[in-house]
Amino acid sequence: MTKLKLSGVSKAYGATLALRRGDLELDSGEVHVLIGANGSGKSTLCKIVAGSVRPDAGEVLLDGRAVTVSGPRAAQALGIGIFYQELSLADHRSVAENICLPDLPRQNGLFIDRTALRAEAERYIALFETVAGAALQADTIVGDLRADQRQLVEIMKALATEAPILIFDEPTSALDRAQVDRFFEILRDLKSKGRSIVFISHRMDEIFAIGDRVTVIRDGETVGTTTISETSPDAVIHMMVGEQETLATPQAAPPIHAPSTDIALKVEGLTGAGFHEVSFAVGRGEILGLGGLHGQGQSAILKALFGAVAPRSGEVKLAGERLRIDSPRSAIAQGLAYVSGDRGRDGVISGRPILENVTPIHALRNRLLLARPGRLAEKALPALKALNTKFAGLSHSIGSLSGGNQQKIVIARWLIDKPDILLLDDPTKGIDLSAKADLFALIRELAAEGLAIVLYSSEDAELLNNADRILVFNGGSVSRELSGAERTRYNLYQAAYEAA
Amino acid sequence: MTTNASLTAHDSGLRRLLGRFPFLPALFILAVLLILNGIFEPNSLSFRSLTGLVRTYMALMLLAVAQTYVVYAADIDLSVGAIASLVNVTIIVLMQHMGGGGLSVLAALGVGVLVGLACGLVNGFVVAALRLQAIVATFATSIFFTGLALVILPVAGMPAPTVFWRTYGGSFFGIPFVFYAAATLAILLYLLARTRLATQLLAVGDGQQAAFQSGLPVTAIRIGGYALCGVFAALAAFCITGDTASGDPLVGAKMTLFSVAAVVLGGSALSGGFGTVAGSVIAALIIGLINSLVFFAGTPSHWQNFVQGLAILAALMVGVLVSRRGRA
Numbered sequence: 001m002t003k004l005k006l007s008g009v010s011k012a013y014g015a016t017l018a019l020r021r022g023d024l025e026l027d028s029g030e031v032h033v034l035i036g037a038n039g040s041g042k043s044t045l046c047k048i049v050a051g052s053v054r055p056d057a058g059e060v061l062l063d064g065r066a067v068t069v070s071g072p073r074a075a076q077a078l079g080i081g082i083f084y085q086e087l088s089l090a091d092h093r094s095v096a097e098n099i100c101l102p103d104l105p106r107q108n109g110l111f112i113d114r115t116a117l118r119a120e121a122e123r124y125i126a127l128f129e130t131v132a133g134a135a136l137q138a139d140t141i142v143g144d145l146r147a148d149q150r151q152l153v154e155i156m157k158a159l160a161t162e163a164p165i166l167i168f169d170e171p172t173s174a175l176d177r178a179q180v181d182r183f184f185e186i187l188r189d190l191k192s193k194g195r196s197i198v199f200i201s202h203r204m205d206e207i208f209a210i211g212d213r214v215t216v217i218r219d220g221e222t223v224g225t226t227t228i229s230e231t232s233p234d235a236v237i238h239m240m241v242g243e244q245e246t247l248a249t250p251q252a253a254p255p256i257h258a259p260s261t262d263i264a265l266k267v268e269g270l271t272g273a274g275f276h277e278v279s280f281a282v283g284r285g286e287i288l289g290l291g292g293l294h295g296q297g298q299s300a301i302l303k304a305l306f307g308a309v310a311p312r313s314g315e316v317k318l319a320g321e322r323l324r325i326d327s328p329r330s331a332i333a334q335g336l337a338y339v340s341g342d343r344g345r346d347g348v349i350s351g352r353p354i355l356e357n358v359t360p361i362h363a364l365r366n367r368l369l370l371a372r373p374g375r376l377a378e379k380a381l382p383a384l385k386a387l388n389t390k391f392a393g394l395s396h397s398i399g400s401l402s403g404g405n406q407q408k409i410v411i412a413r414w415l416i417d418k419p420d421i422l423l424l425d426d427p428t429k430g431i432d433l434s435a436k437a438d439l440f441a442l443i444r445e446l447a448a449e450g451l452a453i454v455l456y457s458s459e460d461a462e463l464l465n466n467a468d469r470i471l472v473f474n475g476g477s478v479s480r481e482l483s484g485a486e487r488t489r490y491n492l493y494q495a496a497y498e499a500a
Numbered sequence: 501m502t503t504n505a506s507l508t509a510h511d512s513g514l515r516r517l518l519g520r521f522p523f524l525p526a527l528f529i530l531a532v533l534l535i536l537n538g539i540f541e542p543n544s545l546s547f548r549s550l551t552g553l554v555r556t557y558m559a560l561m562l563l564a565v566a567q568t569y570v571v572y573a574a575d576i577d578l579s580v581g582a583i584a585s586l587v588n589v590t591i592i593v594l595m596q597h598m599g600g601g602g603l604s605v606l607a608a609l610g611v612g613v614l615v616g617l618a619c620g621l622v623n624g625f626v627v628a629a630l631r632l633q634a635i636v637a638t639f640a641t642s643i644f645f646t647g648l649a650l651v652i653l654p655v656a657g658m659p660a661p662t663v664f665w666r667t668y669g670g671s672f673f674g675i676p677f678v679f680y681a682a683a684t685l686a687i688l689l690y691l692l693a694r695t696r697l698a699t700q701l702l703a704v705g706d707g708q709q710a711a712f713q714s715g716l717p718v719t720a721i722r723i724g725g726y727a728l729c730g731v732f733a734a735l736a737a738f739c740i741t742g743d744t745a746s747g748d749p750l751v752g753a754k755m756t757l758f759s760v761a762a763v764v765l766g767g768s769a770l771s772g773g774f775g776t777v778a779g780s781v782i783a784a785l786i787i788g789l790i791n792s793l794v795f796f797a798g799t800p801s802h803w804q805n806f807v808q809g810l811a812i813l814a815a816l817m818v819g820v821l822v823s824r825r826g827r828a
């Protein structure tokens with residue numbers, strides 16, 4: 001039975017046509033996957049359904065009747081709940097307040113019913129109890145949580161609407177495998193209760209694991225819908241890219257470098273908040289992968305190496321010399337680069353033009369006193385092109401870009417002046433399949449030029465396909481090192497789940 | 501190693517404490533100032549002097565509270581002082597016209613609250629519904645409110661009825677009236693902190709887009725913040741009237757930026773989403789104590805502003821340093 005039907009929905013932002021012709025048919029009791037390249041219009045379509053964007057044209061039918069969704073509040077009243085790709089959380093409020101924010105329980109009409117609030121929030125927190133980590137409690141301040149935990153809170157917030165139609169716009173981009181598995185269990189349960197679910201992800205395996213049907217969007221237009229069981233990843237990719245069938249398939253394993261003798265970065269007994277006694281070395285031209293479940297210290301180490309959080313003890317040597325890491329500023333000056341997948345917090349300079357977002361590192365490293373937009377644009381454009389970034393103009397605000405394209409801007413920043421060490425902290429969050437392939441091709445190229453690269457990824461395939469060596473983290477320290485033929489999905493999985 | 505570990509444990513404890521009670525640095529400064537006052541003039545810690553301090557700075561406390569509610573939502577109100585002036589002259593003129601009896605005073609106070617509320621609604625409408633920049637829009641409305649006050653009472657000086665200032669300055673059952681007022685204020689603030697509106701204001705301050713996407717009626721919430729601000733500005737005007745016992749169409753103007761300073765000193769973020777009204781109240785007292793300290797320390801009168809400014813800067817710096825340490 002068709003629950004929700006969109007036909008010919010469109011939306012333009014000035015000259016940018018975000019959605020040309022969006023069609024979607026959502027049945028009761030199904031998980032309907034939306035897939036498409038970065039900037040193809042998926043989020044726009046979701047926001048239209050959720051009422052936070054008004055469509056220019058087109059029709060929305062709910063239970064067969066035409067409706068106008070005049071705002072997020074109206075959408076909630078119509079029974080539509082949504083997970084926003086860029087999250088809709090209030091950083092200074094508690095987890096419980098965030099989960100219940102759309103409809104805070106009241107007592108005596110005026111006051112917040114704290115007991116009911118807590119009880120309500122705890123119902124949803126309990127759903128993820130086993131995978132969320134100890135810090136995620138009802139009264140934790142959301143700003144203190146890790147990226148994946150905040151994403152879980154946004155999921156809980158969407159679930160708490162108890163809406164018959166639930167939209168999840170890239171809910172899994174920062175989640176690890178255990179968290180995704182738990183989330184999928186919940187989705188299956190909701191599905192069996194007849195709820196309709198829209199699910200967006202750039203991870204092909206997830207789509208085939210959870211989806212019933214898939215609708216492909218290309219350049220703002222719905223290309224078609226097929227049943228998952230009757231299609232294959234290849235066929236979906238073909239629909240996504242259309243004529244330009246140049247999508248590089250990730251190679252099974254990269255050429256294995258002989259362990260480089262030319263050590264670029266050496267870490268000895270590094271201890272800090274979230275990790276202890278970690279030692280490793282990365283050679284020039286090597287891609288070192290960090291694996292394991294979320295929050296086992298991988299991100300914390302990368303942040304410490306970049307000087308964003310001070311480590312407690314231990315030593316870091318850069319090309320044999322002891323590195324003084326006290327601030328990102330000095331780390332950058334000494335040739336380090338850091339890309340965070342948590343772009344909202346660590347990457348994007350929000351509200352500022354694209355040009356300003358691409359060039360700050362260039363300006364810092366070259367001590368530019370005056371910004372000459374023409375000159376800067378000459379530097380910025382090749383970097384943006386290398387990542388196939390889709391944007392209307394350098395002077396447009398970064399907020400006008402799709403999530404994945406924003407992430408490309410954050411990466412492009414480091415490509416203007418090449419660093420010596422590249423620290424990648426789940427860098428592909430929100431980036432589509434073909435761009436991901438391009439990005440990793442580029443990363444390998446950089447490695448071939450002699451850069452030392454440390455890559456943390458929450459997606460196993462990325463590590464297996466790209467890292468020369470993988471350090472598996474468990475409970476804040478390295479539990480296993482996988483190199484050469486040991487780099488298999490099985491070994492990775494096993495090492496990650498091993499009791500520490 | 502061990503010392504390091506205990507140091508971080510201590511730091512994270514401080515951090516958690518500051519997250520829950522962002523006004524702790526202000527409380528600390530308040531204590532220091534009280535001690536300093538006691539050293540320079542032991543008499544300044546007497547019950548009488550403290551009562552005088554609260555009586556004089558009750559108005560600033562209320563204005564700081566008023567300002568806090570709009571700052572919660574990342575807005576600002578540069579017209580709080582003008583609203584207080586307008587309410588001050590309105591009630592003075594009303595009480596004068598109605599004879600100055602007990603009932604007429606109460607009626608005038610009722611009208612005063614309504615005037616404050618109306619001013620707040622005007623601000624809210626201009627800022628949230630018409631989407632003008634808060635800082636400029638409320639600056640404009642402040643001129644407008646001052647203009648109204650000047651029309652109602654062109655020159656300062658009309659006296660308040662005796663019963664009014666006698667009550668404000670008097671005592672009941674041995675306890676000064678201002679302490680009853682302070683206790684009522686404390687209860688009121690406690691209740692307001694538990695309302696839905698307070699949490700919604702903070703959520704809007706954390707991110708308007710996110711709040712809108714969550715389904716919150718952002719415009720109505722911001723207007724609500726300004727309305728609350730207007731009402732508290734009216735209450736502040738009552739205290740001004742009680743303290744000065746007369747009407748003055750320009751009396752509040754100089755207090756506006758003090759209220760903003762108190763909000764910041766009290767640990768609230770001007771960028772919104774974070775803060776407490778308790779902090780603002782404490783900070784208003786700090787500003788009062790600084791003024792009295794400057795006086796008791798025997799500063800020559802032509803240096804008083806200079807020293808007062810320096811002292812406020814120092815207090816702000818201490819507050820910032822402590823909170824930064826807690827956040828790192």
Ligand SMILES: Nc1ncnc2c1ncn2[C@@H]1O[C@H](COP(=O)(O)OP(=O)(O)OP(=O)(O)O)[C@@H](O)[C@H]1O
Nearest residue numbers: 013018038039040041042043044400401402403404
């Ligand atoms: N507020 C806005 N102002 C201007 N342009 C916008 C705005 N929001 C989106 N766009 C543009 O609309 C297009 C579609 O964006 P949308 O966010 O829907 O893409 P998406 O399919 O969700 O991509 P991704 O996979 O990267 O999340 C993009 O080209 C984007 O630049």
Ligand SMILES: [Mg+2]
Nearest residue numbers: 043085402403
């Ligand atoms: Mg998107």
